[in-house]
Amino acid sequence: MVDDELRSAMRDEEVLQGVAAVVIRKYDPKTDRDGSEAVDRECELGPPGGMSLRADLRGDPVGRIRHSPLYLMLVAETSGPGGGRIVGLIRGTVKSVATGERRPTGAPAFANVGYILGLRVAVSHRRMGIALMLVQQLERWFELEGAGYAYMATDKSNEASLRLFTGRCGYSKFRTPSLLVHPVHSHRLKPPRRATVIPLPAHDAERLYRARFAHVEFFPFDIGVVLANDLSRGTLLAVIVNSNGGSYEWRGVEHFLASPPASWAVASAWDCGGVFRLEVRGASRLRRAFASATRALDRVAKWLRVPSVPDLFRPFAGWFVYGLAGEGPDAATAAEAAFASVVNMARGEAAAVAVEVAAMDPLRGRIPHWRRLSCAEDLWCMKRLGDGADGWDWARSAPGRSIFVDPREV
Template sequence: MEREELIIVIRAYNADTDRSAAEAVDRVCEVGTSGKVSLCMDLLGDPASRVRHSPAFLMLVAEASCGPVKEIVGVVRGSVKVVACGRKMPRQGGGGGDTRARAPAPAPIYTKVGYILGLRVLPSHRRLGIGLQLVERMEEWFGEKGAEYAYMATTKGNAASLSLFTGRCGYSKFRTPSILVHPVFAHRLPVPCSAHVLAIPAADAEAIYRRRFAATEFFPRDIDAILANPLSVVTLLAVPAGHSAAAARWPGAAAFLADPPESWAIASAWDCGGVFRMEVRGASRLRRAAAAATRAADRAMPWLRIPSVPDLFRPFGAWFVYGIGGEGPAATEMAAAVWREVHNRARGAAAVVAAEVAEAEPLRRGIPRWRRLSGAEDVWCVKRLAGEYSDGSVGDWTKSAPGSTIFVDPREL
């Protein structure tokens, strides 16, 4: 009797019929491991929730059939958006006087990109080319949407993913940002008296981002949609304590940009707990007990400011700090003040605060992290799509040198 042939069909995800099977595929994959300890992620709501906040998104499933039996054995998610991939410097005008506030900002060069995330294949069906089929079908959709580039992110130690994308799919290693994670303590962190931190409206945040950071690599042209999203909790701006914006009511973005302080910093916070929950599994009882002891001591004596470990051994949420930027000689100090205020606002709402920054990010020293919690170095891989989908208007971005900073879109975590 002949064995029935295994047939793989790649098709769009159907929330009405595929949800439980897609969730099962997601559950078999761990975010990261360290020995026997693993960090797992559980999506909240529909499995397509990881991309539903993007302007254009798609989720594909791989359905395997052998005779009458059909089973979902793989999933992948993708989104398409317009981002900055370079900058062109404007011509400087004549005129004298103080040009610090009036100097024109670099104009961004935009391109349309597709982002691949959440590629999963059941262990029982790996090495059958299913991952490759999912990626290729997603790239076809990117092309149909007019994307000129496709990119993905994985950890440096994920050899299987890197082998698939760089070895079989034609991607090249592009950028290597780092993920910085810090626990949220029970006690508040004091903001330095040299800085004053303000929460500013989304519209003002958009104006500042577009005026000062729109040419940052991967800056999304729809930054307004990100800031207006309910998961974008707050945008914080730090200025020196003696600046006029600190002494009086917030004057608005226009007034701030017309007369900015010598040093300042800005960042926004995104509530990842609205999309997924994480959990550390496999930790020993001794490690759990030690962590619980730090929490108990911190709650009982908050004035001692004990570095406590939150309960990471049950599902927990995280806040992600994005749009980190600043200017001036004390910008790192201002960024540290912003981060501390994010931490204080996250108390009771998240167990950790995380950020992802470029290797050469100048404000990196202002972002604290715990080495044990922070993930391995990320690897972003990029591919220029076929000529029929690309007009070549921005040159070949894949060959460009990395800049000192990068914008990490919180919708793509």
């Protein structure tokens, strides 16, 4: 909730030159849902005149952030004759994550960070400073909640977003991960033969993640809450056995940590369809017909393993793979097995499975994906909030080999 301290920090209204006053306030689900959904629908992702991607939040504009420990949604509303109208909105979360640094004791260093997502401004009210106002007010809330940094993700081709954040708000280009997407077919993907894939209960998965990957950038301090969430569909451990065949025998997480196999990888799955559905718009009839034909052939002849195109032209659900990490010389092969197994798990429930990996992640080369559905270079921007008294600025640090993408912020 917006407490008294935040109310006093936020101006009640901002008057823009030449237009009616605009009030920035907290989202009210009783009165603001329809107006917020209208702004979300208007702001499709993609170039004008071409194919675009539309997100349907399924009647819950706060759905993308409500699974985070602290969250806030703000709306920009016009005032004046005829009543108010919502013309902009922004969402934000605050949580504690690993910075990739280690303390003198060897323990991972954590920081409170604010994440900005879902910034939208109606076409009729763009270039009026509303987006800047929304960002500034959300940053004030971040600081009140103890966040030392704020960050956001955008497409590197989104010039308007980059002008706002790097040009006017003081953010720096921070990381450039890749978003890899694989469609879900009627036939199953074949994991590497040498891999044994083992499902892990949430408590074992948490123990494994904390023991091996708690130092990875953006690893969430509340990883146990993430793994126990109803939208988390399970964690898979893939182990590479020797060339003589056989399978790996699971003897519990403590035995695994004490005596790990030579090469292994772990991955968890999140059902984004429980929060939003996506839809590709603007595709030609020829594209739709071709995609439909591939699906029909795949259904009746699975043995042909046709690379069928799922029905992305109506609202569809997607799954997201998070916590993808591994160790050993064949870790990339193990990661391929874990990811392929998640794709197989998603059959009948999702149209595509995605994962986001760091630019230098050694696992990325073996992750099966379709290039036309993927984004080779996403862009994360970050800025330090406050005076930075400790002298170290994470926002200006060099990238590491891995990054942990929180599925609650997809």
